[in-house]
Amino acid sequence: MREAGYSIAVYPGDGTGPEVIREGEKVLGALAEGGPAPWHLSTYPGGGQYYLASGREWEPEAEAAATRADAILLGAVGWPGATLPNGDLAGRALVLGLRENLDLFANVRPCKLYPGVRHRISGSYREVWSPKNVDLVIVRENTEGLYTPAHGRLARARETEVAIDTRVITRKGAERVIRYAFELARHRPRGAPADGKKRVTCVDKSNVLEGCRFFRETYERVATEYPEVEKDYSYVDAFTQWLVRDPERYDVVVSTNMMGDIITDLAAVLQGGMGFAAGGNIGAEHAMFEPVHGSAPKYAGKDQVSPFATFFAVEHMLRWLADRHRDPRLIRQADRLERAVARVLAEGSARTYDQGGHVSTSAAGDRVAAAVRVEDP
Numbered sequence: 001m002r003e004a005g006y007s008i009a010v011y012p013g014d015g016t017g018p019e020v021i022r023e024g025e026k027v028l029g030a031l032a033e034g035g036p037a038p039w040h041l042s043t044y045p046g047g048g049q050y051y052l053a054s055g056r057e058w059e060p061e062a063e064a065a066a067t068r069a070d071a072i073l074l075g076a077v078g079w080p081g082a083t084l085p086n087g088d089l090a091g092r093a094l095v096l097g098l099r100e101n102l103d104l105f106a107n108v109r110p111c112k113l114y115p116g117v118r119h120r121i122s123g124s125y126r127e128v129w130s131p132k133n134v135d136l137v138i139v140r141e142n143t144e145g146l147y148t149p150a151h152g153r154l155a156r157a158r159e160t161e162v163a164i165d166t167r168v169i170t171r172k173g174a175e176r177v178i179r180y181a182f183e184l185a186r187h188r189p190r191g192a193p194a195d196g197k198k199r200v201t202c203v204d205k206s207n208v209l210e211g212c213r214f215f216r217e218t219y220e221r222v223a224t225e226y227p228e229v230e231k232d233y234s235y236v237d238a239f240t241q242w243l244v245r246d247p248e249r250y251d252v253v254v255s256t257n258m259m260g261d262i263i264t265d266l267a268a269v270l271q272g273g274m275g276f277a278a279g280g281n282i283g284a285e286h287a288m289f290e291p292v293h294g295s296a297p298k299y300a301g302k303d304q305v306s307p308f309a310t311f312f313a314v315e316h317m318l319r320w321l322a323d324r325h326r327d328p329r330l331i332r333q334a335d336r337l338e339r340a341v342a343r344v345l346a347e348g349s350a351r352t353y354d355q356g357g358h359v360s361t362s363a364a365g366d367r368v369a370a371a372v373r374v375e376d377p
């Protein structure tokens with residue numbers, strides 16, 4: 001427990017990032033009213049737009065603040081035309097760079113459908129899944145796999161002949177993320193919605209890829225330490241259909257980096273869309289929390305996108321801090337935020353455009369902040 005309060009480094013980033021982060025700050029402000037705030041926020045610019053304006057992705061002090069902070073809150077990075085000289089996304093330092101440099105090895109993406117949230121297939125809202133069917137967490141390896149920076153081009157006479165990305169699976173990388181998934185399953189109170197069983201599903205392509213065979217062998221070895229958690233396997237291609245057909249079978253899912261990237265966006269459809277999907281990038285010493293939707297340039301400046309993913313990112317951040325510092329105050333604040341969000345969603349009083357509504361980003365933030373104020377601390 002930190003009496004002086006936790007330091008949170010905030011990077012709003014590009015596009016709609018600052019709009020949703022503003023609402024996150026608003027809600028944190030409402031939680032802290034009536035007492036000394038158990039946290040203090042420091043905000044730093046950075047990302048693709050900043051790069052276009054300044055020639056730098058961020059300032060050295062912004063980078064140093066990420067290392068010093070107790071937790072990091074990120075909006076989104078990426079802007080059309082903002083590319084580094086080597087072809088990389090300008091702003092990568094704030095997301096991929098932090099994952100690498102702070103060794104944020106587990107990308108933890110809860111996927112839960114709250115009552116009152118609509119979900120969409122082929123353009124219309126349908127009651128395909130009910131909230132009692134969707135409550136899983138996907139744990140994605142976050143530092144290696146196909147994202148390993150062992151890649152390049154072979155050019156002959158300045159003409160690209162071959163482009164190569166190398167997929168690296170290491171013992172350490174696989175083991176720690178799989179262990180994280182089992183620990184999470186052990187501590188989740190309810191297990192899979194279908195049968196209440198604690199279960200970790202290993203999603204891979206071990207029928208074809210050597211790295212995936214090694215990932216699965218590692219899964220087998222770690223699983224022996226968790227006899228109370230059911231083992232489960234799925235090839236990634238088959239998983240995409242099972243996830244949509246029977247989401248209630250899943251409790252915790254673990255996968256490699258690129259596969260995890262893809263299946264988490266698919267899973268977001270089950271929880272109401274990208275407007276609800278948040279991720280925690282978690283390491284042994286540091287953690288960064290973000291809405292997963294990206295900078296959405298098309299909607300930038302329109303006060304239109306959903307701030308709910310950011311509220312879930314904030315909630316996840318408070319729970320992680322509470323756990324790390326054994327601070328029950330923060331568990332109460334996270335519970336309070338979750339209750340407020342759940343109530344607003346159930347009422348359907350803050351539906352942004354992605355939910356078929358007309359409520360603005362800032363008005364949705366106002367509703368949740370108001371709901372926080374009337375929740376008992």
Ligand code: IPM
Pocket residue numbers: 078095096261292
């Ligand atoms: C995500 C994003 C990132 C990724 C991008 C922005 C580099 O898609 O967090 O899922 O590929 O990991």
Ligand code: MN
Pocket residue numbers: 261262265
């Ligand atoms: Mn992604």
